Amino acid sequence: MSAIGGGDSGPGGDRRLVICHLYPEYLNIYADRGNIAVLSRRAAWRGIAVEVRSIGLGEDVPVGEVDLLYVGGGQDREQALVAPDIAGKADQLRAALADGTVLLAVCGGYQLLGRSYRDQAGAELPGAGILPLHTVAGPRRLIGDVLLDCELDPGDRHTVAGFENHAGRTLLDPGAEPFGRLVAGFGNDGESGFEGCRLGRALGTYLHGPLLPRNPWLADWLLVQALARRETAVPVLAPLADTFEHEAHAVAAQRARDRGGRS
Amino acid sequence: MRLATEITLARAVGALSRRTGRGGGTTLPGKLLLRLDDAALSALALRLPEGAIVVSATNGKTTTCALAARVLGEGRTLAHNGAGANLLSGVAATLLAAHRADMALLEVDEAALPEVVRRVAPRVLALGNLFRDQLDRYGELESLAEAWRAAVAGLPASTRLVVNADDPMLGALALDRSGTVTYGVDDPAQARPSLQHAADSKYCIRCGAPYDYAAAYVGHLGDYRCPRCGHARPALTVAARSIALDGLAATAFDLVTPDGSCRVTLPLPGLYNVYNAVAAAALCHALGVPLAAIARGLEGAEPAWGRFERIAVDGKTVVLLLVKNPAGANEAVRTLLAGATPPRLALVALNDAVADGRDVSWIWDVDYEPLLAGLERVVASGGRAAELGLRFRYGGLDDAAIEVIPDLEQALDRALALTPAGGELVILPTYTAMLALRRVIAGRGHVRNFWDAA
Ligand SMILES: [Zn+2]
Numbered sequence: 001m002s003a004i005g006g007g008d009s010g011p012g013g014d015r016r017l018v019i020c021h022l023y024p025e026y027l028n029i030y031a032d033r034g035n036i037a038v039l040s041r042r043a044a045w046r047g048i049a050v051e052v053r054s055i056g057l058g059e060d061v062p063v064g065e066v067d068l069l070y071v072g073g074g075q076d077r078e079q080a081l082v083a084p085d086i087a088g089k090a091d092q093l094r095a096a097l098a099d100g101t102v103l104l105a106v107c108g109g110y111q112l113l114g115r116s117y118r119d120q121a122g123a124e125l126p127g128a129g130i131l132p133l134h135t136v137a138g139p140r141r142l143i144g145d146v147l148l149d150c151e152l153d154p155g156d157r158h159t160v161a162g163f164e165n166h167a168g169r170t171l172l173d174p175g176a177e178p179f180g181r182l183v184a185g186f187g188n189d190g191e192s193g194f195e196g197c198r199l200g201r202a203l204g205t206y207l208h209g210p211l212l213p214r215n216p217w218l219a220d221w222l223l224v225q226a227l228a229r230r231e232t233a234v235p236v237l238a239p240l241a242d243t244f245e246h247e248a249h250a251v252a253a254q255r256a257r258d259r260g261g262r263s
Numbered sequence: 264m265r266l267a268t269e270i271t272l273a274r275a276v277g278a279l280s281r282r283t284g285r286g287g288g289t290t291l292p293g294k295l296l297l298r299l300d301d302a303a304l305s306a307l308a309l310r311l312p313e314g315a316i317v318v319s320a321t322n323g324k325t326t327t328c329a330l331a332a333r334v335l336g337e338g339r340t341l342a343h344n345g346a347g348a349n350l351l352s353g354v355a356a357t358l359l360a361a362h363r364a365d366m367a368l369l370e371v372d373e374a375a376l377p378e379v380v381r382r383v384a385p386r387v388l389a390l391g392n393l394f395r396d397q398l399d400r401y402g403e404l405e406s407l408a409e410a411w412r413a414a415v416a417g418l419p420a421s422t423r424l425v426v427n428a429d430d431p432m433l434g435a436l437a438l439d440r441s442g443t444v445t446y447g448v449d450d451p452a453q454a455r456p457s458l459q460h461a462a463d464s465k466y467c468i469r470c471g472a473p474y475d476y477a478a479a480y481v482g483h484l485g486d487y488r489c490p491r492c493g494h495a496r497p498a499l500t501v502a503a504r505s506i507a508l509d510g511l512a513a514t515a516f517d518l519v520t521p522d523g524s525c526r527v528t529l530p531l532p533g534l535y536n537v538y539n540a541v542a543a544a545a546l547c548h549a550l551g552v553p554l555a556a557i558a559r560g561l562e563g564a565e566p567a568w569g570r571f572e573r574i575a576v577d578g579k580t581v582v583l584l585l586v587k588n589p590a591g592a593n594e595a596v597r598t599l600l601a602g603a604t605p606p607r608l609a610l611v612a613l614n615d616a617v618a619d620g621r622d623v624s625w626i627w628d629v630d631y632e633p634l635l636a637g638l639e640r641v642v643a644s645g646g647r648a649a650e651l652g653l654r655f656r657y658g659g660l661d662d663a664a665i666e667v668i669p670d671l672e673q674a675l676d677r678a679l680a681l682t683p684a685g686g687e688l689v690i691l692p693t694y695t696a697m698l699a700l701r702r703v704i705a706g707r708g709h710v711r712n713f714w715d716a717a
Pocket of ligand 1: 489
């Protein structure tokens with residue numbers, strides 16, 4: 001898989017980040033490389049050197065080196081091909097999270113990080129069991145625009161706009177924290193009003209579109225969390241002029257209000 | 264005689280709809296007929312002396328049909344849904360309007376295909392390719408492929424199947440049905456060095472192992488072989504060899520068939536149009552058309568509307584290239600860059616109506632970067648213009664080079680103003696954006712409405 005642009009490394013400085021993209025050859029259905037491009041560029045624009053590595057089937061997670069792990073979405077077929085591998089990486093993933101690595105999992109990747117996925121026929125696909133949830137296939141796909149209210153840090157509220165397309169109903173364990181609360185759209189299961197899951201520095205969500213371009217605050221939140229693994233002081237990022245980002249967010253948010261959660 | 268009454272009624276509605284200016288009136292009579300009589304479509308198809316030809320594909324079905332119409336239209340009256348009315352209702356409307364037609368040539372939407380095939384029982388079914396497109400509407404690519412497999416399995420013995428063998432899923436259909444006409448491209452010199460990012464079917468449809476490609480041409484189309492189970496491209500009945508691409512003007516290739524071969528100069532650009540031409544040739548071959556007549560038809564081709572269509576506007580030329588999914592967009596970009604002077608200005612328009620796909624994430628799977636490298640300015644337009652702005656910003660274009668103008672008419676005027684006198688403006692719109700832009704241009708008297716041209 002080729003990267004968008006080519007802005008993998010920024011100009012010098014001693015700040016650096018290692019981003020690992022899991023299974024880019026298999027899980028890339030909804031423009032997942034757009035999320036990687038946004039993280040890379042926004043870091044590079046702040047003078048942070050970024051290295052993006054791919055982790056394929058049978059390859060180890062470089063625990064101790066990786067600052068941010070990304071897992072994207074795939075169709076059922078590709079997901080079934082990687083499920084046993086990601087389940088086998090559970091200990092490595094857990095060790096990386098304990099080391100302060102940030103994790104972002106979208107759509108199929110989100111499902112695979114839970115305990116299991118039960119398909120329409122009743123067969124159980126094992127997951128990594130990192131996030132406190134499991135997923136059960138529903139009778140029809142939940143497709144449409146989504147708008148969320150998020151408060152990842154107390155008192156710091158933001159909205160997230162995206163698109164969802166999933167057959168799975170994801171059920172959070174009692175007490176588990178969602179990524180956001182639905183303003184419009186279906187979310188985890190079409191009923192609970194919750195979307196995604198947050199466990200410390202690990203985020204799972206159904207939102208693609210891709211997720212990060214029109215939600216720049218979230219991209220920056222992930223970068224700050226990732227920098228915190230190496231930096232002793234609380235990392236600060238210089239602000240960027242996000243004109244198109246805010247315009248695109250406003251349009252997507254309005255789409256969700258107008259037509260989300262009704263397919 | 265119930266059918267005759269219903270047909271008269273439905274036709275009258277179509278004429279009224281055209282006269283009152285409510286769209287082309289292209290599908291309304293069909294919708295009405297289907298409501299009146301569930302069996303009407305089969306009955307209409309049965310009345311055609313030379314039967315119905317059905318063509319489907321994610322990309323290229325409109326152009327393939329336009330090319331086949333050139334060949335098949337010689338000496339017979341064709342009923343042809345050239346206006347893009349390719350759902351069940353559009354097919355019904357086309358058959359309704361086919362007063363004394365000898366044969367119907369029907370372009371059919373991928374999702375509508377199984378239903379249309381079941382009702383029409385075509386004489387020839389030609390399947391071109393399946394790419395990732397509008398997942399919000401079609402669901403997963405695999406479920407569409409499964410519906411196609413079932414439709415083919417249910418075909419009557421009288422139907423001749425024609426498939427693009429370069430698409431692994433379709434090539435497998437040929438292996439399962441004897442008498443199938445296969446077609447493809449056979450010219451390693453045109454192969455891409457590696458599969459593109461947007462390639463959809465990289466894994467063996469039988470065992471899941473990644474295919475080895477002796478040559479990959481367009482997306483996942485090519486000469487593939489599974490190293491584990493041996494599933495490979497079947498032998499080609501009709502092939503394009505020794506291909507020469509002549510920038511934005513034309514292509515030439517050896518058309519190789521069981522009846523012999525000949526050099527064809529096709530007045531359409533790009534390797535993807537060679538696929539469309541060889542698809543048209545293969546379906547005409549399946550109908551028994553002589554090679555010379557096929558070549559003559561292909562050489563007389565014109566671009567289908569919105570597919571590399573050139574329109575003169577105030578001393579400048581607008582080039583419209585419909586773009587609706589990553590594979591198609593990649594080919595549009597590849598073809599533009601093959602021109603003598605790659606564009607320095609482009610208008611890209613992204614809408615998100617149902618017909619465009621409500622999910623706009625696909626723009627991030629398009630390899631725009633080679634095009635962006637040569638652009639001094641890009642005007643982003645349509646309902647999701649700002650998303651395009653982001654795509655180009657994160658694709659490495661300077662913010663100062665990007666103008667976001669959601670209103671299509673304003674964006675067109677701005678882009679035309681930026682185009683030098685005598686110059687060319689490249690426009691890459693999604694489906695409804697193309698219709699809207701064409702309407703604006705037609706409103707200024709530069710081009711006919713499509714329902715008049717069809
Ligand atoms: Zn195989």
